[in-house]
Amino acid sequence: MTILIHDVDIKLLRVFYTIVQCGGFSLAQARLNVSQSSISTQMSKLETRLGFRLCERGHGIFRLTPEGEHVLKATERLLAALDDFSSELLESQKKPAGDLRIGLMDNMVSNPNSPLSNVLADVAEDAPDIHFNIHIGSVADLGERVLDSRLHLAISFSYRPIAGLSYTPLFTEEHQLYCGRAHPFFDRDDRTITIEELLEAKYAGWGNSAAIPDDDMPVAFTEVASSHNMEGLVYLVQSGHFVAFLPSHYAKRWVEKGEMRAVRPDILSHSVQFYLMLRDNDCHPLVVRCFLDYLANYISQQELSRAVG
Incomplete structure (x- = not known):
């Protein structure tokens, strides 16, 4: 039909x-x-x-x-295409205007390494006709949305690159393994917690959307619980039954209140790379090019130029 x-x-x-x-x-x-x-x-x-x-x-x-x-997915693509069409018409005025659809992982805002707030401030100041449309999603969700043009770009970590997308390194984020106050590890001296005990701990992870890279990780954790966002992992950690990797900047508020702590940071602390995700070899609309111009003030111009061609 x-x-x-x-x-x-x-x-x-x-x-x-x-x-x-x-x-x-x-x-x-x-x-x-x-x-x-x-x-x-x-x-x-x-x-x-x-x-x-x-x-x-x-x-x-x-x-x-x-x-x-x-x-719903088809509608999102249709409305995105209509927004892009309107933006293209406005480009004849040589003035960036219209929707800029940005995808982000949850709880990035407290990362001191992220330049995003400054970039948005610069764009809003100099291109007031750009309408920011920000979507918060999981790693897999963001990649899919950039690939089919529901999003112009996304900023996220990614351990499993998606064909058809370019990845430009932007900033890093420290992740550590955390346990809650009621967990058996909480009152233990870290030096007494063995690899064997870590392997037996109930581990909450990111599900199928991401994985902890195990190249330099001394413990190969097996998920027994999962969440595609960090708040869900915090609930699991605070239950006292699970351990989970969380960004240090995000966990800080609960650490300071004595509700959770990092476990064996000497061997489990690791740095996670965040990337700018764009459609590969795409002709980016003016609103995107404007955003990238301001982003270049905060990251390597060479890396960004390579990503956008």
């Missing part, structure tokens, strides 16, 4: 996208400035147009169907 997309369909897809972003019909009312019954009517129209149900809803339940998940 061929589905021809018209202007009205794009409007309905925008409504669908907003509903998903808000987490349900009732929560989308304020954003869309229409009644819940109107939202329901528009969703029904879209589902009739497409020929399948996009979500399960009712009695406080909102859940995408498999078809809805597929349409």
